[in-house]
Amino acid sequence: MTHSQGDKSTTARKWAGPAITVVAGAVVVASIVGVNVATSDTGTPASQTSATETATTETSTTETSTTETSASPTSGTPAPAPATESATRAFTASLRADPTVSKTLVLLGDATGSDPNGWAPQLGTAIATTFDKGVATKFWDESTSSYGPMIGLGNGPNGKVGFWNGSAAGLTAAYAVDHLDGLIAPDVTPNLIMLDFGHTENTSAPLAPQLQPLIDALRAKYPNAKLVAFKQNPQSDGSTAGQLEGFAAAMDAQGIEVIDVYSAFPTDEAQLNALLSDGVYPNAEGQKIWATTVLNAFGLSGS
Secondary structure: OOOOOOOOOOOOOOOOOOOOOOOOOOOEOOOOOOEEEEEOOOOOEOOOOOOOOOOOOOOOOOOEOOOOOOOOOOOOOOOOOOOOOOOHHHHHHHHHHOOOOOOEEEEEHHHHOOOOOHHHHHHHHHHHHHHHHEEEEEEEEOOOOEEEEOOEEEOOOOOEEEEEEEEEEOOOOHHHOOOOOOOOOOOOOOOEEEOOOOOOOOOOHHHHHHHHHHHHHHHOOOOOOOOEEOOOOOOOOOOOOOOOOOOOHHHHOOOOOEEEEEHHHHOHHOOOOOOOOOOOOOOOHHHHHHHHHHHOOOOOOOO
16 A cells, blocks of 8 residues: 655755855855755765665664675666675764765655654754754655755754755655656765655565665666665554565665664554554654664764
């Protein structure tokens, strides 16, 4: 079964430049220099992370990841050699190693990541706070097939982080493939791409093959970008349990890290329902569990 939920705003695609300041909690663009959020202060693409592709890790609320047994890839796409450091930790390690570096994050997914007060903007704020960086995000608007206005998530003197949030209610992996040139513009060079799908996919079939066309497209177009996938929160009817069987192993076989949000949620039906708005998508309390789990994967803490 598939589910959908409410949506977002409009237009624009360029960050006016890295010169951003915060006035009374709002981000103000100080100068128009035509620099994309994916680029450095010089207008060149933001430097790539130096870590190699990671083996899939199942991350919950502990700092040490666990790895599932590998399975054969579902396509002929060559997988990078596994590494001991996860893609998320490599991302934050690169920010720590060189404070001046600018980076680009991309999130592709459904309504679990589109909440303007949810885990995704909390991740951006945590990055800004931890590394003293200016971080700005834009949310995808399915009705216009474009991004809405820039929203500041934090300010700082160090290199900037652009966070393209290409998630919205009802979006599927197939939609992302069809709209990839809009979700990741030609002048954007992503360092880390997060795949947040499951609720809008076929819950009676394994999830990995449903994401494979998108994975193949991303690997072909952005060979230097690291990929991270999510095991989304469970649904109250338990319908996604079968969908996720073998998912982490399939991702591991391709060197894709898996953040296990599913296991962070309670198994008790009453407790689970208290964290979901409609039996499927996380409410404000459910978003807190998402945020804690994701921030832990990045080695960050919330505000």
